[in-house]
Amino acid sequence: MMPRDSSDADDRSNGAAGGGSRWSDLDRPPLNTAALRRGLVREGGLWTGVDVVQRTGSTNSDLVARATAGQAAEGAVLVAEEQNAGRGRLDRVWTAPPRSGLFFSVLLNPAEVPVARWGWLPLLAGVAVATGLAQAAGVDTALKWPNDVLVTVGGEERKTGGILAERAGNAGVVIGIGINVTLRQAELPVPTAGSLALAGARTTDRDPLLRAVLRSLEDWYGRWRAADGDPTASGLQETYAAGSATLGRLVRAELPGNRSITGEAVAIDGDGRLVLATEEGMQEPVGAGDVVHLRSA
Structure with missing residues (x-):
């Protein structure tokens, strides 16, 4: 089944935790799908489509299924306002209140790059996320190998983001990214978690944050692909090491x-x-x- 767009009428009742209108938490407005498409999808660019759904189990599972069925092309972006079965590495569960973060997956298919170098894709995504968030949110970020994005909250390193890469058959690789944006202290799933808000981000508006991360990902993916996946020639290896925690x-x-x-x-x-x-x-x-x-x- 294809995921439904955020404009579906029967999804409008999906609000903050506890139910109610989708506008019930005014600190967490919904994403503007039309504006995201205008800002990201362009001729000659990487991103070919942006879909936003109100709720799903896992954007990675959904996009893998669409890609393997031939229903998604490289550059597809699938975003969920809420995930109730989000997955991290080692089958860990990723959950958060509705609209409190960015939960999305992208389909990449670097067919011209040797498959032996595809293992760099999760690290590339980490560099892109850290770069995009530093620029848009004004927070210092660091990368915990292999796929955690860290921020500083109260002098301590806290995980605010994670990345999961999964093969989608011959269609390429789906990269799933989860970023805690407005999670409050009482909402943190574990003491080692954090959010951009708790780290003092200058903005928690998810629309520009998502655009910044996706533009950064497009830039780094383009550099890496142009270098045939060579992490040294593309600058990826050096940049990852420089930002490593x-x-x-x-x-x-x-x-x-x-x-x-x-x-x-x-x-x-x-x-x-x-x-x-x-x-x-x-x-x-x-x-x-x-x-x-x-x-x-």
Whole structure:
């Protein structure tokens, strides 16, 4: 089933948590779909369509299904005002009150780039999100390897965004992005979470924030694709390292198979892997897993 646009009459009853009109939380107005399309979809540009739905389980699941069915082309953008089954890495659940953040997925298909370099796409998305938010919201951001976007709240690093990449068969890769924008302290799902509002953002208007992130993503994707996915030639590897909150710290990498490695994060290699220097004098590249920041190195 194709997702419904935000103009569907039977979706207008979807308001803030607890029900009511979609305008019931005046601090969280709905996105302006028409304005987003005017600002993002242009001839020769990456973005080919912008759809906004009031509620869905997961924009990633929806867009993967549309792409594999041949119902979405590269550059499709699917945004939800509310997700009730949003997913992060390692099957973690991502939930937030309606219209409190940006929850969206995009379809990319860099067919001319060697598939071996596609692993850079989640890191590229992280750089794009951090760059776009810094420009539009005026907040300092940092990237926790591989896919968390951090802001500072009360002197502490807090996660305000996450990225999930999923293959969509021959149609390419769907990149899902979730950003907490106006979450209040009492609404945070865990103490380590944050939001742009809590980080002192100069604006929490989601329309310009979404446009800024998507324009940044278009820019970085274009650079990377023009360099045939080479992370050095495109500047992606250097930029990611410069914005990393993980490099230079003592971390524990929790790997598949209940294995873990502890060491100093010393580099991001050419494949986008995190390189740890262990106490045994070994350098261990980590390509998948969960990373816990222990302390500054």
